[in-house]
Amino acid sequence: MSISDPVVSLNVGGHIYTTARSTLTRYRDSMLGAMFGGDFDTAARDDQGRYFIDRNGRLFEHVLNFLRTTQLVLPEDFKELRLLEMEADFYQIQPLIEALKTHKARLETGPCDVVVLSHRHNPYHPFSVAASNSRVVQTRTGENKMSKPDSVVSLNVGGHIYTTARSTLTQYRDSMLGAMFGGDFDALRDDQGSYFIDRNGRLFEHVLNFLRTTQLVLPEDFKELPLLEIEADFYQIKPLLEALKNYKARLENKRCEVVVLSASGTELSIAASSSDVKDVVNGLETCNPYRYDDNEMAGLLGRLQDKGFTVQSHFTFRKEITHNALTEKWVLVRKTARKSLDSK
Structure with missing residues (x-):
């Protein structure tokens, strides 16, 4: 310089x-x-x-x-x-x-x-x-979305100060912010002249990010989803509410632990959705995996159910037409603790 x-x-x-x-x-x-x-x-x-x-x-x-x-x-x-x-x-x-x-x-x-x-x-x-990267990162041409006539707006949201463009706040005209800054009603101001909204100012960052990008991107360790849903509902930003709903569904799907037990003849095999889950099952198993009987299997299933697993499916099939032994398979599922959804 x-x-x-x-x-x-x-x-x-x-x-x-x-x-x-x-x-x-x-x-x-x-x-x-x-x-x-x-x-x-x-x-x-x-x-x-x-x-x-x-x-x-x-x-x-x-x-x-x-x-x-x-x-x-x-x-x-x-x-x-x-x-x-x-x-x-x-x-x-x-x-x-x-x-x-x-x-x-x-x-x-x-x-x-x-x-x-x-x-x-x-x-x-x-x-x-x-x-090297296992995923393809797609980029698109950046553009300066804010035109010169677009006015700059200063917001005081619960004591947190934000500055943005009016067009960002009015992107969804049927939202509360769209009505507030689209001229539908007068807005309260603080002593510095900033528009005042008596809501959670820290979480408003995620609301404003969505308005700017139309994408919901949250930190990996985000633990305040219920609060953010409440804020999105207050602002009545329907696309954000839908994005939060989809985000929550993805989290729910990821939080399922799966155990598959397969018994053929006198042999028992165990598969699990992760090594941690496999360790849990191995710790519960008291029967010999190569010489099991119905009583031992019933005991293992009972111990898994005590740990929160539920039997999602149970079926019997024959691997090969010429093979006399039947194979029994149990699929058990457990939802993990939902800390990020239940935190206050």
């Missing part, structure tokens, strides 16, 4: 940052590079004259750290990787997108790192870096 490098003040979703213009324009083909490199004639500003960007202000810290250092360094317990990927995609910072892919690959593959260098005909980024 030279002495002539101008200092820029940013308001990103209500979070204030100050940085050098050269930092923001490090990658000229990114959205920030275009915005502060002179490619945008006019950029939205808040009432203090700061450049305004209607995105997640808390996660912008990691974006700005990368722009300053060209390195991706996240906290060890970072749980919002997918949401940060969405932010990087919005800003179209290709090296950050690739660094996140590499970071995800390391998390998935452990100590084994695979790096692929590709040459690109781009004067700002002649090389791209990618890494």
Whole structure:
């Protein structure tokens, strides 16, 4: 940063940052590079004259750290990787997108790192870096959705201050926020002139993220789903309510533990949905797996039911037509503790 490098003040979703213009324009083909490199004639500003960007202000810290250092360094317990990927995609910072892919690959593959260098005909980024990944990360072209005439709105939600665009709040016109900021009724303001909503300000971050992206992305260790459902219901954002319903259903499906017992002749085999569940079954089994009888099987089934498993299906079949012995199979299911759904 030279002495002539101008200092820029940013308001990103209500979070204030100050940085050098050269930092923001490090990658000229990114959205920030275009915005502060002179490619945008006019950029939205808040009432203090700061450049305004209607995105997640808390996660912008990691974006700005990368722009300053060209390195991706996240906290060890970072749980919002997918949401940060969405932010990087919005800003179209290709090296950050690739660094996140590499970071995800390391998390998935452990100590084994695979790096692929590709040459690109781009004067700002002649090389791209990618890494092995078991999932394909789809990116789409970022766009600056907020047009100049769109007004900037300051919100005080239960003491938490947010800044966003009016068009974001009115995206769903049949919601409470759509009516509130669409002119259908007057809104209360605090002593600083911010619109005041007497609701949970911390959880409003997830509501606002959804309004900005139309996607529900929650931290991996999120434990306040019932509270967030209450907030979504208050704001009457139907797509968010539906997304929460689907999210909850996915969690329910993941929380099923399955045990399959197969008895053929005098031999018993056990399969389970995870090694932990298999250990539970092995700890309950007192019969010889190679010489079982009906009484021992009944005892094992009873002990599994005492542990919360229920028999979902039981059937008998013959593996081969020429094979006289019948095979009996039991499928037992147990739902695990739902801490993230029951926490207050």
